[in-house]
Amino acid sequence: MTSMLVRGGHVLDVAAGELNEHDVLAVDGRIVEVGTDVRAPHGAEVIAAAGLVVMPGLIDAHVHVTAATADLSGLGTWPVSYVTAHAATILRDMLHRGFTTVRDASGADFGLARAQREGLLAGPRIAFCGKALSQTGGHGDGRGPGQTAMEDTDYCAGLGRIADGVDAVRRAARDELRKGAHHIKVMASGGVASPTDRIDSTQYSDAELVAVVEEARAANRYVAAHAYSARAVNKALRAGVRSIEHGNLIDDESVALFRKHDAFLVPTLVTYWALKEEGISYGLPASSWEKVDAVLDAGIRALERAHAGGVKIAYGSDLLGGMHRHQSREFSIRGQVQAPADVIRSATVVAADLLDTSGEIGALLPGTRADMLLLDGDPLADLTVLAEPGDHLRAVVQDGAVVVDRR
Missing domain, CATH: 2.30.40.10 (Urease, subunit C, domain 1)
Structure with a gap:
């Protein structure tokens, strides 16, 4: 003892x-x-x-511990062993900032979580989703417009895997659950770091989203959705998604749906500041850097709207490459809108609730x-x-x- x-x-x-x-x-x-x-x-x-x-x-509910570069398309070409070495450093540094638990929002797998749990890696314990599910041409599809080959994304070091159609997304969700996923992540809208989609697009059909939610619920797990626009956020919430990642362009209907479905919002405001200031130097393609302005200023307004509407808000950072060092800056950014006690709750009891670990951590x-x-x-x-x-x-x-x- x-x-x-x-x-x-x-x-x-x-x-x-x-x-x-x-x-x-x-x-x-x-x-x-x-x-x-x-x-x-x-x-x-x-x-x-x-x-x-x-x-x-502290609990950070949106990290990518394998994202050692902001060039996410290029990350998939890195040897897994090399990515793991980078992840060990990223995890150690997170622990030194006071984060004892993190929820990885795609990239980490059962091997990293097991290594941390067994003491082989110093760092926060990891709740992982494995690979995020993306439609062809969606936020998890790293191919440029001139690339045609569909590479095997299931076992490389990238963050996403492509699945199209109800049967395919069910199979992909079941596969990530088979590998021990604590939650399933879907790309429900366009994003900054993807080369061929628009921020304001919606991704996955209603039937596909519902199918993923059904598979997660069958395994007593839940679904997190990357989504920016109100149209994409509201669609995901109606399908039964438990947490919305980012949500920079939500509207009043979104707030009502969050409350109705007892769902969580995970803003990641620090990443937009970091991408604008340093993204290019850490590998973010110029075409992605140009998308940042579309969500940068809107993020604070979304936080104001969600906080005023009583939405459950968890702490997230979503940093890439050398920008991971700014993880704690999210506290100061949130403090522009929320009282310190509320920001602290977002990184403790609220995040623990999101991870289904209330009474365990936080x-x-x-x-x-x-x-x-x-x-x-x-x-x-x-x-x-x-x-x-x-x-x-x-x-x-x-x-x-x-x-x-x-x-």
């Missing part, structure tokens, strides 16, 4: 949005007690946290995993504390063990 006592910190109750001077006791990687004057078992590791804020480990309560951050500063008063972890993050605890120590 291993035990750890974090003593005398200001423990953040994320649901209430308040700090309490409490101790936190973890045994065998789980929190067993939170309160005052908690006694440490014999042999427990004791961490003095006086003057520090103790909060749950809060410091008896029974949850002992994932904790020790911060020099109060994020409820200033989101810079989370947006600039290099200046404020003193330690990261994952499953009851100190994995990053800057004390």
Whole structure:
């Protein structure tokens, strides 16, 4: 039995949005007690946290841990072993920013998740979808207009696989579920990084979307959909999709549908800022860079609309290549619209709810995993504390063990 006592910190109750001077006791990687004057078992590791804020480990609900370049079409030509080496560095750096769990939105697979779980890779635990499903010419089709060969996308290092028609998307969804996918992702609209589609397009028919949702539900899983325009978002929500990724161009009907279907929005605002500033230098093709303006400014307005309408909003970053280092900047961007407590909830309890792991991660309560951050500063008063972890993050605890120590 291993035990750890974090003593005398200001423990953040994320649901209430308040700090309490409490101790936190973890045994065998789980929190067993939170309160005052908690006694440490014999042999427990004791961490003095006086003057520090103790909060749950962060959850990023939209990452691509294998996206070591912004040239996603080119990524599919990289050797899987080389991509894995890059992913190990990306994962380690995420952990050092305080993210103890991530939801990979295409690219990661059971091998990476298993390697992290077994301690072969240092990084956040990974909820993965495998390859995103895309129609021909959709956001997951990396072929340029002059390419005709349909390459095997199922087992390369790319992020997507092509499936057309109800039977084909059922087969593709079943295959990703066979490989252990925690959720299925579909490309339901055009995107920035794809070469032959338009941002405002809708992708996949109603019947195809419903078929994927049916397969996910049969396996007690859910579907996430990449979608920008209100037309694409609303179509996906009516089909039963659980989370909308990006959603920069939603309208009032979208908000009503989110509420009706108890669905989640995962904005990824930092990626548009990063793509505009640095995308070209990290491999983003010029044709994709020119699409960024169509969604850059709209993202903040969409966040305002969703927040005012009571939509459940989870934290996402969606960064590519060398831009991964901006992952924490999303806190500052969200803070332009939401109160700090709401932004923090998006990266803890709301994200845990989206991942179907409420009571497992995202809060410091008896029974949850002992994932904790020790911060020099109060994020409820200033989101810079989370947006600039290099200046404020003193330690990261994952499953009851100190994995990053800057004390």
